[in-house]
Each structure stands twice: as C-alpha cells, then as structure tokens.
Amino acid sequence: MNSSLQIGICGLGTVGYGSYTVLVENAKEIARRAGCDLVVSHIGTRRIKAHQEVGEVRVSQDVFAVADDPDIDIVLELIGGEELAKELVLKAISNGKHVVTANKALIAVHGNEIFAAAKKNNVVVAYEAAVAGGIPIIKAIREGLAANQLQWLAGIINGTGNFILTEMQEKGSEFSAVLKQAQELGYAEADPSFDVEGIDAAHKLTILASIAFGIPLQFDKAYTEGIGDITIEDIHYSEELGYRIKHLGIARQSEQGIELRVHPTLVSKDKLIASVNGVMNAVMVQGNAVGSTMYYGPGAGALPTASAVIADVIDVARVFNCPESSVPALGFQTDSLSDKPVLPITEIESGYYLRISAQDKAGVLADITEILGDFGINIEAVIQKEPHHHDTDQVLSVIILTHEIKEAVMNEAIVKIEELDAVGGKVSRIRMDKL
Amino acid sequence: MNSSLQIGICGLGTVGYGSYTVLVENAKEIARRAGCDLVVSHIGTRRIKAHQEVGEVRVSQDVFAVADDPDIDIVLELIGGEELAKELVLKAISNGKHVVTANKALIAVHGNEIFAAAKKNNVVVAYEAAVAGGIPIIKAIREGLAANQLQWLAGIINGTGNFILTEMQEKGSEFSAVLKQAQELGYAEADPSFDVEGIDAAHKLTILASIAFGIPLQFDKAYTEGIGDITIEDIHYSEELGYRIKHLGIARQSEQGIELRVHPTLVSKDKLIASVNGVMNAVMVQGNAVGSTMYYGPGAGALPTASAVIADVIDVARVFNCPESSVPALGFQTDSLSDKPVLPITEIESGYYLRISAQDKAGVLADITEILGDFGINIEAVIQKEPHHHDTDQVLSVIILTHEIKEAVMNEAIVKIEELDAVGGKVSRIRMDKL
Known part of the structure; x- marks a missing residue:
C-alpha cells in the first residue's frame, strides 16, 4: 500500500474548490476510510480567486499541465463544458491516470468514447457527481441494485426546476415570477433554458438509463419537454385531483424498447417523491427483486457535489492502491477505529x-x-x-x-x-x- | 477471469430461497454486470419444502458441508440465529471462502470477531442485507458518503413497528389492536417483542453507527425503548402540534461521544421521513459535505432482502474474480451492452x-x-x-x-x-x- 495518492484538480470553480476543501477539511476521516492519504498536489486553474486558499499546492494556468504531471495518480476534471473537457480527460487517460468528473454533459454526450479509451488504458473514469449531486445514485444502481432486472426509474434531477414548481405550488405564483425569483436567489442561470427546458435533466437521465439497462449512452434520443407552459391553474386542478406536478426524468424498459423522456408529470400525492420539494433531488428506482426504492438529497452545490467527487476518488484509491483491503468491513481501516465512548x-x-x-x-x-x-x-x-x-x-x-x-x-x-x-x-x- | 463463481447457500428459508430465485431468474442480467456466471452449486438445508424447486443443485442436510465444499467460492449464511451461524461463518472463513450474510444479530453481536477472522484469511464478509433489506444503505454509507465526516443518521429500520404506528395514525386504533392485525397479516411475529421493543432496530443501528463513525460494533451499549406505550392520544396531540411519531434508530457523533438509541420520536411533518409509511424503511444520513440525504425502500421480504444478498455476491465477484474490470463504467460489461432501441x-x-x-x-x-x-x-x-x-x-x-x-x-x-x-x-x- 502506498502511503499517499496524488490528486490533480483541473478547474477551481465552485465544485473544484469544494472538492479541494473537502479533501483538506476531511483529510483525517478520508484517510481512515481509504487507507492512504489523498493529497492535492497540483491544481490547474486560470487564476486563484480572492477567497480561495490552496496553501503550498503547485498551481498551473494550463489544465493540461496537470494531466501531463507524472506525479499525479488521479485527475479531477471539474472545468465543465464539453470539448476542452473531453480533450483533457482523454489526455489524462492516455497518460494512464484515473479520472473523476462531475461533468454530466461530457459523459452523456462523449461517455461511450471516453469509457472505451479508459478500458483500453486500464484506468477508471468515475462520474458519481454527474448525476444528482451528493446522492450516491450511480453507485446504488451500478452496484447496490446489481442483482435486479431494473424496470424503470424516475427522478427529480434538476433542482432549479423543482424549486420553481414547488414555489408555484406553495405560493401560487406564475412560472415567470418564480423564475425571476430563482434567478435572484442564484438557483437559476441568467439563461435558464438548460434547466427549465429539461436539457440538464436529459443529460443525467441518459446516464441513469445506461447504467440501469445496460445500453450505450444516447443523449440524442432523449425526449425533453420543459416546465415553461405549466400554469397555476394546472397545479391547482392537479392538486384537486390528488396529484402534484413534478418535472421528472423517466426511463423505462419494455419488450419493445427503452423510454427516455423528461417532461412535467402528474404524480399521486401518496407517492413519497411528490413531497420532494425545493432544490432537493430524488430518484426512484424499481427492480424486479427489490421493488421500489428512492434516493434523496441535495442535487447541486459545492460541497454536496464534492462529496460525490471525493467518494469516487476514495473508490479508486481503495481498489487500485489497496487491492488487498478493498472496502474494509466497517468502512474504516481496522487500525483506524475510534474508541470514542457510547454515551448513556x-x-x-x-x-x-x-x-x-x-x-x-x-x-x-x-x-x-x-x-x-x-x-x-x-x-x-x-x-x-x-x-x-x-x-x-x-x-x-x-x-x-x-x-x-x-x-x-x-x-x-x-x-x-x-x-x-x-x-x-x-x-x-x-x-x-x-x- | 473465471467464467463462473460457485455459490453455496446455507439455509433455504424465506431469504435463502429468495436468493436462489434471484440468482436463477436474473442470471442473464447478473452475468452481464458481474462479468461471470454466478452458479448455485450447493445448498445446505434440513429439507426442501414442497413449493421449492432447486433443479439439479446438490443439497446437503448439514450446512457445514457447504462451508467445507472445496468447489464453493462464496458461502451465503442465511440460516439466521447467532451461535450456529457464527460457527458456520467462521468455518467458511477459515476455509478461505467469502461470506455473504443477511444476519443483523450475528454482525451486531459477533461482527468484530468475524471481521478480524476475515481480514486474517483475506476474505470478504459482506452484510448489505443485514440492514434495511433491499435498500443499499451499507454501500451508501461505507462508499457513497465516504468523503464526509458523518454527523448523525436516523432510520425507520423496523417495518413491523412502522406498520403499527402508521395504522394507529391512519385508523385511530390502539397499539394492541393494530399489533393483532399485524400478526394476522404476517407482519409481526407471535412473540413481537423483538420488533416492537426495538431490539431488531438496535441490531441494525449498531451496524450503521459503526460504519458511519468508524467505531467497533457495540450492541450492548445501544439504548432501546419500544412503542408499546404510545397511545392514540399521543399520536393525535403530536399531529395537532405538527409532528408524527416514528420509531427511530438514531446515532449521532459529538465531541463527548456517540449516541446510539432506538425509541419513539416526534418528527416534524415537514421532514420527508415523517411520510414514510407502512412496512417501508428509510434512513436519513447527514454528512458535513453532503448535507442531508435519505434512502428509502422495502426493509424486509424474500426478494428485497435477496436483492441485497446478491448485490454483495456481485461485489465479491467483481473485486476478486475480475480485478482488472472492477465495476464496469456503465455497470454492465462492455461486451454485454444491449442494442435495444430508444422509443420515440x-x-x-x-x-x-x-x-x-x-x-x-x-x-x-x-x-x-x-x-x-x-x-x-x-x-x-x-x-x-x-x-x-x-x-x-x-x-x-x-x-x-x-x-x-x-x-x-x-x-x-x-x-x-x-x-x-x-x-x-x-x-x-x-x-x-x-x-
């Protein structure tokens, strides 16, 4: 076992700096779990912002310097966007480095090519943070429910859209007024189309469907419909009939084929997912053995997303650095258990x-x-x-x-x-x- | 990579036969994910019941014959109970076999000893099914949230108790009447104390606390209080004040120590967990990076529990049989992706x-x-x-x-x-x- 793994962070925006922060603040807990220290030793960013503090870590203005750094074991691709991110990830892979990314568009659109390159180079490309932020939904589906034939999944996988629908429901305000408020709160972008038209959700749904059903990533086949036409009337009539309107991503497998669709959906108020409000995300997954399960948590934000990014880093560390231990029985290394007392x-x-x-x-x-x-x-x-x-x-x-x-x-x-x-x-x- | 792994099932009760059924019915899907066939080749059970069909599989009346079978790679301990199960698991470990168990009492009470033996023999003892049935909560905490300092968790982890409280709430019937109904429905045992006194929940909570905080298993330190004294009055007054009463297992970490307690608890109706009804389970987990997350699903039953048992088997297969692949990028082996069309x-x-x-x-x-x-x-x-x-x-x-x-x-x-x-x-x- 190495005593440490060297992490390179590409992109020091919200998620990048959040990931740095989690690695530093939770370093002790992470080492207890991973069995080795995870050390940030190279950051690629155009500039360190005033509020950012990265100690003595080497900083390059060119993110490719991180992917080419021979000392780096794991590259975190947190620059976002598609083309440059793809080039960066492929470069890191060809240099034999494991990659962790939070980039849903990258995986949904270029994932097939990226995974093929990773397999060829015998490295891991992990992407838990690409879907539903801090909720470990990729792990739940790829591993936790692996014994099932999965029949369908349905998720609230865009917090902005869910915030808008919740506010419309609770305050009785029309879409345009709530959107304006969401923009003021920083929950919605100046150009909100990516969120409210369902494109962001379709990226995530594309990924979920592939790992649920074992199909190649096919973002271009996803149907998307936004929430801009939903009126207060619709919300009230639905309520009267026992339903709530949620912007769901739905993937379903049948004999004929795969359904892959994002659109406003009436859901019975009796379903737990109908009570998922505000910016929170939730994904229901239905399997032929397990029945119905649901995973709930924050779908965005610096630290929740970083939680997923660093979980992926720990996975890589456990499997590739410490194969003899894999996941320790109690999640922490045996020699790292705490003797903190149980209180009366x-x-x-x-x-x-x-x-x-x-x-x-x-x-x-x-x-x-x-x-x-x-x-x-x-x-x-x-x-x-x-x-x-x-x-x-x-x-x-x-x-x-x-x-x-x-x-x-x-x-x-x-x-x-x-x-x-x-x-x-x-x-x-x-x-x-x-x- | 081996083309198959040999599974031995000890105990052909509800969960044992459920696990056999899942391995057979989902064999194709499981092989697509695990990268090898998982074959049941030896069953230990006193007798095959009339409704059970196990094909040509070798059956021994002595479960130790399975643990001693040199052809078996993974032993499933599904006999329940503590002493014989412990002996069986230690035997399998000493024979170099990986073990998967659904036995919460075994892990909560004898886990420290069992995990030490497993580490010494370089085998895995997996126990996802021991807590919250089909919900992959062990995996979520040990791996999915591994980047966090976990602050607390709280769970509805006994379906019988939650069914009783839900019925009291919805029907206005007193505890004793609902318990009788639950017994008639098969949700509660003839001697219900294990469920309604909180002992079963305390077993599960003990396990959750250890993997959340990195402490040895200490079932004897858990505080338990049952739901038998909850009256309809209490439920109605709580409702009037904006709360629901749930039988929660709560584990919390503070400077002073660890809280480990199972008792009826007033929870604000605004919390999603307050809407978890009937026999369903749910666990909230709070981390310093991710914030609040929740995991929901069926906490018991043959197939949901089998879903967790077989997920553990697939984990073992992926790590120990196919180390070069670990978890494939899309959860399924690359050569097993389906070309099923996405429907318009x-x-x-x-x-x-x-x-x-x-x-x-x-x-x-x-x-x-x-x-x-x-x-x-x-x-x-x-x-x-x-x-x-x-x-x-x-x-x-x-x-x-x-x-x-x-x-x-x-x-x-x-x-x-x-x-x-x-x-x-x-x-x-x-x-x-x-x-």
Whole structure:
C-alpha cells in the first residue's frame, strides 16, 4: 500500500474548490476510510480567486499541465463544458491516470468514447457527481441494485426546476415570477433554458438509463419537454385531483424498447417523491427483486457535489492502491477505529413531548411550568385539554413540548412533576428530534 | 477471469430461497454486470419444502458441508440465529471462502470477531442485507458518503413497528389492536417483542453507527425503548402540534461521544421521513459535505432482502474474480451492452391530464368525451369549471384525466378536440405516471 495518492484538480470553480476543501477539511476521516492519504498536489486553474486558499499546492494556468504531471495518480476534471473537457480527460487517460468528473454533459454526450479509451488504458473514469449531486445514485444502481432486472426509474434531477414548481405550488405564483425569483436567489442561470427546458435533466437521465439497462449512452434520443407552459391553474386542478406536478426524468424498459423522456408529470400525492420539494433531488428506482426504492438529497452545490467527487476518488484509491483491503468491513481501516465512548441515554440532549394527567385545579399548569423553569427547561408549546363533561374525576391532559435539554435533567424534572398533588400517575414522555 | 463463481447457500428459508430465485431468474442480467456466471452449486438445508424447486443443485442436510465444499467460492449464511451461524461463518472463513450474510444479530453481536477472522484469511464478509433489506444503505454509507465526516443518521429500520404506528395514525386504533392485525397479516411475529421493543432496530443501528463513525460494533451499549406505550392520544396531540411519531434508530457523533438509541420520536411533518409509511424503511444520513440525504425502500421480504444478498455476491465477484474490470463504467460489461432501441415519444403509453378551454355551450363535454371514446381513451376523472360571472366570453375549463394510452393516439385525439367549434386554442396536455 502506498502511503499517499496524488490528486490533480483541473478547474477551481465552485465544485473544484469544494472538492479541494473537502479533501483538506476531511483529510483525517478520508484517510481512515481509504487507507492512504489523498493529497492535492497540483491544481490547474486560470487564476486563484480572492477567497480561495490552496496553501503550498503547485498551481498551473494550463489544465493540461496537470494531466501531463507524472506525479499525479488521479485527475479531477471539474472545468465543465464539453470539448476542452473531453480533450483533457482523454489526455489524462492516455497518460494512464484515473479520472473523476462531475461533468454530466461530457459523459452523456462523449461517455461511450471516453469509457472505451479508459478500458483500453486500464484506468477508471468515475462520474458519481454527474448525476444528482451528493446522492450516491450511480453507485446504488451500478452496484447496490446489481442483482435486479431494473424496470424503470424516475427522478427529480434538476433542482432549479423543482424549486420553481414547488414555489408555484406553495405560493401560487406564475412560472415567470418564480423564475425571476430563482434567478435572484442564484438557483437559476441568467439563461435558464438548460434547466427549465429539461436539457440538464436529459443529460443525467441518459446516464441513469445506461447504467440501469445496460445500453450505450444516447443523449440524442432523449425526449425533453420543459416546465415553461405549466400554469397555476394546472397545479391547482392537479392538486384537486390528488396529484402534484413534478418535472421528472423517466426511463423505462419494455419488450419493445427503452423510454427516455423528461417532461412535467402528474404524480399521486401518496407517492413519497411528490413531497420532494425545493432544490432537493430524488430518484426512484424499481427492480424486479427489490421493488421500489428512492434516493434523496441535495442535487447541486459545492460541497454536496464534492462529496460525490471525493467518494469516487476514495473508490479508486481503495481498489487500485489497496487491492488487498478493498472496502474494509466497517468502512474504516481496522487500525483506524475510534474508541470514542457510547454515551448513556441520560447524557443525550433532546426535545421532549410530555403528556401529564392532572386534576382540573387552578394553578396546576403554573406549578408544572415552574418546575420546568427551575430546571432550565424551555417550553416550545403547550396544549391543555379540558376534561369532558361526563368525566366525573375532572382530569385534564397537559401536553408540553420542550426545547432541547439533557435527559438526566428532564428525568429529575419529571420526578418533581409526578410529586405534585394534582398530578396523577406517570408522565408520558416521548423524545423529539429536529433531524 | 473465471467464467463462473460457485455459490453455496446455507439455509433455504424465506431469504435463502429468495436468493436462489434471484440468482436463477436474473442470471442473464447478473452475468452481464458481474462479468461471470454466478452458479448455485450447493445448498445446505434440513429439507426442501414442497413449493421449492432447486433443479439439479446438490443439497446437503448439514450446512457445514457447504462451508467445507472445496468447489464453493462464496458461502451465503442465511440460516439466521447467532451461535450456529457464527460457527458456520467462521468455518467458511477459515476455509478461505467469502461470506455473504443477511444476519443483523450475528454482525451486531459477533461482527468484530468475524471481521478480524476475515481480514486474517483475506476474505470478504459482506452484510448489505443485514440492514434495511433491499435498500443499499451499507454501500451508501461505507462508499457513497465516504468523503464526509458523518454527523448523525436516523432510520425507520423496523417495518413491523412502522406498520403499527402508521395504522394507529391512519385508523385511530390502539397499539394492541393494530399489533393483532399485524400478526394476522404476517407482519409481526407471535412473540413481537423483538420488533416492537426495538431490539431488531438496535441490531441494525449498531451496524450503521459503526460504519458511519468508524467505531467497533457495540450492541450492548445501544439504548432501546419500544412503542408499546404510545397511545392514540399521543399520536393525535403530536399531529395537532405538527409532528408524527416514528420509531427511530438514531446515532449521532459529538465531541463527548456517540449516541446510539432506538425509541419513539416526534418528527416534524415537514421532514420527508415523517411520510414514510407502512412496512417501508428509510434512513436519513447527514454528512458535513453532503448535507442531508435519505434512502428509502422495502426493509424486509424474500426478494428485497435477496436483492441485497446478491448485490454483495456481485461485489465479491467483481473485486476478486475480475480485478482488472472492477465495476464496469456503465455497470454492465462492455461486451454485454444491449442494442435495444430508444422509443420515440409517440410510442410511449401514459395517462394524460388535459385542460381544455371551451365555450359554455350545451353538449361540448359530450363532444369531447365522444372523441376520446372513439380513440379508445378511457377517462379516469373530469372536472368542469364554470366561468366566473364577470367573464363576458363565457369560457369554461374542462379538465380530464385519462387512463393509459399510446401517445400517438392521444395526439390524434387532441387534434380532433381542437377542431371542435366550441373549443378555443390549444389543449394543455401533461403526462401522468403511476410510478
């Protein structure tokens, strides 16, 4: 096992600098998992921006200097675009370097040629970050569901479009108004056609369909239809009928052939994917053994995308640098396990739901809240349910939600509450979690 | 590359026979992905049941005969239980065989010892099926999110408990009544304590926490609290306050230590996991780069669990049998790609939402539905929105949901509808998908 692998980053934009940041900030955790250090030793970028800090790393203005650097083991292609990116990736491959890319257009359009070159040169070209940002959907389909004949998949794979549809649904604003807002928030480009016309989603769908069904990449065969014609009326009528409108990429396999299409789609509100809102992405995958599964998370952004880029780097490191270990049993190298203690339940902090049965006497709620106050427990909400008229014992229910407090403290407070004369029996206590 | 790997199945219960079935039914697809045939050549089971069909495969009544069979490359431990399973797995490991298991108790309680033995003998012990059935959550955490410092995870990882809580929520029935129903449906055991007390979830949570945080397996440190004390009142009050009660396994890492706990938990209705209902499982994982992700699917059942078992087998086959290929670029071997055509959009079948603007004249709805009928298009729902009084042009909106029909047919029908005198402008058409 080498003690380190040398990483070259081409392109120091949002994703490039995000990937650098993750490699540096999570270096210790990554080494514990990969079994070796992943060191950024060469960056190709026209210029380092004012907010960017790359320490002593060698910087070249020409990205090809990175692909040609004999010390580099893995090249990250994060320059975007198609033609130059393709040239760069093919150069790195021909130099015997593994490549990790986040470039959906590159893979969807030139992937067949690139993968053939990689196979010939016995290197890996990995592209988890090209689809659905931080969600490990490529891995789920290529590996996690590999035992299945996959029947179909359907995804919200463009965050901009989903943000617009969600806002239209929730605020009742028309498409053009929401698009303007999305542009102001930086969720949509000045020219939004790539996102709202479904081209970006079609790039991703093309990739998903190929790994799901084992077909060559065929972006030019994908059908795309945008969301620009969806009106508030359509959203409201759909809602009335039990549906939400989502901009889905759908790939389906049948006897006759493969369906590959991006368009607005009515989905039953009962489906979990109908509740995926805002800029989040989600992909449903249906297999003949597993049935229906879904993968949800942020589909874009510097760090989520970097999460996928660096996961690919770790995969390459595990397989090619440390073949004897591959993925360690617990995901971390055996000699890197932590002895951090498991805390007793009394040490955790949580919000609490309390249900207290009390006699309907003046001052009982004040007594309870005074006890909570004495223990420094803040109250988030209270419901007091009056007794029914036919209840002869005049018992009321007090429901209290508290802010976070250490469980040991809450236990003491509950003992005090149960000691109140007006309180009958045990306090029911259920923990809350913000998740 | 070997042309085949020999699989031995120990235990032909639900999961064992499910795994056999998947290997046989999906053999072609699996070989396209793994690059070699995965052949079941030895089954260890006390008896083949009446409905089970295993062809010419060698059957031994003693599962250890499988672990000792020199022709077997990979042993599937699907007998369940702890002690005998542990002995069997250690035997297979000492014989140099890779092991795949679905046994959560075995891994949670004896995993440290088993993984040490596997490392010493340079074999893999894989256990994707041990947690959350068909959801590839082990892979997502060990590999897909490997670039992250994981902060916490929270999962609905016992389908029985989630079914009970969902029924209580939806039907308003008390715990004991729903439990009885779950037992009748086969979702709960005669002795349900393993599921409803949280022990099964704690086994799974123990495993998830170890791979998330890199700590040894410590099942004995997990805190468990069941759902037996949750009342309908609690569910209704929680709902009133904007929460749902879910039986969550939560693992969280802080400076002080690791939280490892299974208990009923109030979760905001806004969180996607609050909408995970019935026997389905879901795991949220939060990382410092990726943010929040979620993985959803069936947590139990013969074929979903087999999906995970066989995915592990394919992983072993890819790494140890075909190291030069590892995971192929498109998930399928290059020479196994299919030339199945991508269909034109006119060939797909879909349900449709139609919004038609029409003058408010007698018979216009009849004319529209007659056209749909002529084309064999069945109607699922109709809304007719009368014009507002201040609309001088008396235009009404007709919204129609149709059953599935080929798009080419729908296009022809829409042309006819647009030709009607009373219909103004283009028909708005949005596809529907049942997913």
